[in-house]
Amino acid sequence: MPALGDPSDREFFRNIALLAALMFVGSAVAHLATVHWGLPFPRDSTTLIVGRDRLNLWMYGVLAADSAAGARVQRIFRARP
Numbered sequence: 001m002p003a004l005g006d007p008s009d010r011e012f013f014r015n016i017a018l019l020a021a022l023m024f025v026g027s028a029v030a031h032l033a034t035v036h037w038g039l040p041f042p043r044d045s046t047t048l049i050v051g052r053d054r055l056n057l058w059m060y061g062v063l064a065a066d067s068a069a070g071a072r073v074q075r076i077f078r079a080r081p
């Protein structure tokens with residue numbers, strides 16, 4: 001937290017922090033309220049699978065760490081008609 005000597009600066013910073021916290025809670029509640037928790041995968045209000053971004057990031061990380069991944073991906077795409 002920054003060192004704020006002026007009381008009006010402290011009040012402004014507190015108000016901004018409170019607004020940010022309320023916006024976060026509001027968006028989290030809205031997201032959780034619009035998720036369809038059905039099986040096999042939970043879906044958000046746009047019908048996309050929840051967690052798809054984390055899965056994509058994980059798979060890109062796995063491919064980046066694997067030295068032979070590029071050759072396997074090329075074989076997969078070359079095999080398609």
